[in-house]
Amino acid sequence: MRAPLLAGVLAALAAAAAGAQTPEAKKAAEDRLRVDFFLDAELAAAYRSRAVTRVLDRDDDRDSEAFLSPRFAIRAEARLPKSAQVVVEIENARLRSDLYDSGTWGTDANRVVPGRADEFRALLEQAYVRVDNLFWDQLSVKIGLQDFALSLRGPGDSFFADLQESEFALASPVGESAGSGSLYAMRAPDGTTPAADGLFRDRADAGGARLTWNVGRKSLLFVDAFYFTTLEGGVRHADERFYGLNADLLIPLTEERPSLVNVILAGIENDRTGSQVWTAGLGVDFTPMTPDTLDIYLEVYGQWGHYADTPDHGVHHRAFAGRAGAKIPLPLPLKPAIEPSFWILSGDRGGPDTHTNRDFVSYENINEALVVESALYGLDLDSNYISPRLKATATATLIDPDDLHLELLYAWFRFYREPTRAAGRDPGRHIGHEVDLRAKFDFSEHASFSVFAGALLDSEWLASRDAYDTGTRRAFIVGAQLSVGF
Numbered sequence: 356m357r358a359p360l361l362a363g364v365l366a367a368l369a370a371a372a373a374g375a376q377t378p379e380a381k382k383a384a385e386d387r388l389r390v391d392f393f394l395d396a397e398l399a400a401a402y403r404s405r406a407v408t409r410v411l412d413r414d415d416d417r418d419s420e421a422f423l424s425p426r427f428a429i430r431a432e433a434r435l436p437k438s439a440q441v442v443v444e445i446e447n448a449r450l451r452s453d454l455y456d457s458g459t460w461g462t463d464a465n466r467v468v469p470g471r472a473d474e475f476r477a478l479l480e481q482a483y484v485r486v487d488n489l490f491w492d493q494l495s496v497k498i499g500l501q502d503f504a505l506s507l508r509g510p511g512d513s514f515f516a517d518l519q520e521s522e523f524a525l526a527s528p529v530g531e532s533a534g535s536g537s538l539y540a541m542r543a544p545d546g547t548t549p550a551a552d553g554l555f556r557d558r559a560d561a562g563g564a565r566l567t568w569n570v571g572r573k574s575l576l577f578v579d580a581f582y583f584t585t586l587e588g589g590v591r592h593a594d595e596r597f598y599g600l601n602a603d604l605l606i607p608l609t610e611e612r613p614s615l616v617n618v619i620l621a622g623i624e625n626d627r628t629g630s631q632v633w634t635a636g637l638g639v640d641f642t643p644m645t646p647d648t649l650d651i652y653l654e655v656y657g658q659w660g661h662y663a664d665t666p667d668h669g670v671h672h673r674a675f676a677g678r679a680g681a682k683i684p685l686p687l688p689l690k691p692a693i694e695p696s697f698w699i700l701s702g703d704r705g706g707p708d709t710h711t712n713r714d715f716v717s718y719e720n721i722n723e724a725l726v727v728e729s730a731l732y733g734l735d736l737d738s739n740y741i742s743p744r745l746k747a748t749a750t751a752t753l754i755d756p757d758d759l760h761l762e763l764l765y766a767w768f769r770f771y772r773e774p775t776r777a778a779g780r781d782p783g784r785h786i787g788h789e790v791d792l793r794a795k796f797d798f799s800e801h802a803s804f805s806v807f808a809g810a811l812l813d814s815e816w817l818a819s820r821d822a823y824d825t826g827t828r829r830a831f832i833v834g835a836q837l838s839v840g841f
Contacts, residue, residue: 389434394841397426401732401834406817406825410734412461412553415824422465424449424731428480438487442501446480449731452557454526454586461553465731478560480519493569500562503581504720505601507617507638507654514654514678515619515636517720518561518597522730522737523586524716525595525625525632526555556730559585559718561597575605575613585718594626597718599634608644615640622660623716630663632672632716648692650682662712669710676700676715676738690757694746702739702771713772714738724766725791725809725832732832733809740786741769753796764791770816787814787828801839808833 405419428446435441452464483499504510504517513520563583570576579601586595599621606614617638624631636656643649655677662672680696703713715738722729724744727736744766751759768786790812795805810831811817818828 387436391432391434393428393430393432395426395428395430395838396840397836397838399424399426399834399836401832403732403832404827404830406811406827406830407726407734407832408462409825410554410817411556413551414461414553417462420462422462424465430481440485442481442483442485443479444481445477448476448478448558450556450558451476452555454523454555454557457552460555463553464556480560493571493574495567495569497565497567498563500560501565503561503565503583505617505619505638507615507640508650508652511720511722513720514638514676514717515634515656516597516621516718518559518583518585518718520720521559521718522555522557523559523595524597524623524718525630526586554735556735559595561585563598575607577603577605579603596622596624596626598622609642609647611647612642614642625663629669630661630672632658632660632662634658634717646684648682648684652681653677653679656715656717658716662716671711672713672716673711674701674713674715674738676717689749689751691747691749694748696744696746698740698742698744700738700740700771702774704772704774723764724768724789725807726789726811726830727766727768727786729832732834734830736768736786739771739774741771742766755797758797760795760797762791762793764793765789766791785813785815787811787816801841803838804835805838806833806835 400421400423402421403419405417408417408420409415411417426447426449428444430442430444433441450464451459453459479500481500481502483497483501485495485497487495489496502517502519504513504519505515506513506517511520561583563581565579565581568578568580570578580599581601582598583596584594585597599619601619601621602617604616606616608614615638617636617640619634619636619638621634621636622631623634634656636654638654639652641651643651656675658672658674660672662670676699678696678698680694682692682694685691685693700715701713702715703709703711717737719737722731722733723746724733724742726733727740729735744764746765747763749761750757751761753759766789768789770784770786773784788811789809791807791809793805793807795803797803808831810829812829814828814830817825817830
């Protein structure tokens with residue numbers, strides 16, 4: 356969807372002059388300043404049932420709602436001589452929660468169509484400098500406000516870290532554990548009560564540095580060392596940081612999509628409470644030569660350290676997470692494929708007096724299940740569940756070849772550990788069955804239209820009467836989205 360405005364002009368000029376250029380002239384042309392601009396815009400409209408809104412707001416009077424969620428982003432990339440690049444990107448906030456203002460939590464975190472200045476907040480999404488071969492060949496340095504995603508299988512599929520698209524790791528309670536007492540590693544700010552004010556949902560902004568070493572000339576092994584500040588807490592020593600080492604090994608069994616082995620060791624810490632969580636992870640994405648569209652993947656993570664949830668004593672942290680699955684193509688019309696997978700994320704009961712936290716902590720960007728997992732539309736459960744699931748995809752032709760994409764998802768959710776409730780009632784461990792349908796039509800390379808619908812069914816958790824009485828075993832979300840990009 357993203358195409359630089361000047362790319363066509365520059366490519367045509369370069370092609371016209373290529374035949375007459377000497378090698379020296381060609382090298383001089385490549386070293387000249389080049390600036391590309393990109394524009395992305397999305398307008399999504401969604402409706403969610405009262406079961407979703409009551410959980411988000413922790414309010415038994417909250418009704419269902421319809422809302423709009425626009426996104427506008429403009430990006431400039433300046434390619435400087437001598438292998439340097441400057442990137443600046445500005446985007447509006449689709450989620451607008453303020454950690455220190457509980458009036459912006461819950462459903463109020465969602466944006467509306469900008470009609471007034473206080474309804475539109477433009478954010479500096481990215482602003483960084485990247486320099487290749489700075490100290491020696493094969494080493495690149497990237498400094499500033501930037502993206503950092505560990506996507507084993509592609510964009511939007513970050514099981515552990517996607518800093519530009521995730522919440523804060525240590526300042527966001529997982530939705531299933533909200534009860535009495537503090538559930539924040541940083542502790543809930545004064546004047547806010549997470550059990551009643553609603554679910555805090557916002558995005559982290561990662562400022563820092565990343566060094567990438569391509570080990571050996573033309574090697575397929577890349578090693579990252581990174582250090583980011585993801586939250587400036589607003590008070591002294593209330594910052595959240597993310598740092599560590601990451602290694603990616605590409606195995607080119609196929610030319611179009613090589614297999615990948617990923618290893619990571621990372622730390623997440625908060626100054627104010629002494630929280631420090633260590634994560635070690637291994638990911639494997641295997642794409643064999645035959646059939647060339649078969650994809651088998653596995654990710655496992657273990658965590659340890661201190662969660663420091665309460666002011667009177669430290670809280671140990673012991674957690675794990677993992678998923679395994681395969682995308683299997685079928686030799687049938689419409690290019691169908693099925694993707695069975697199994698997910699497990701450890702969880703905590705949510706009691707305020709426990710000395711060990713077992714909720715998996717991450718900067719995840721998993722929104723595959725629309726009702727249960729989506730941070731923008733749904734309940735945003737990030738931890739404490741077991742979920743076998745099955746996805747089916749197909750591609751059809753309406754006007755142009757392969758311009759219609761269909762996806763059907765079934766997922767079964769169950770708590771890994773039954774949560775404690777503020778009202779002391781037993782909600783059971785059964786979260787429910789979710790069925791989602793998505794369809795996207797590509798008008799052109801620049802524009803697409805999609806519709807989506809998701810339903811969570813037979814949920815004992817929703818039906819349990821609590822501080823937010825849903826009174827139902829069902830929840831659903833429907834919506835549509837128009838996207839353009841240049």
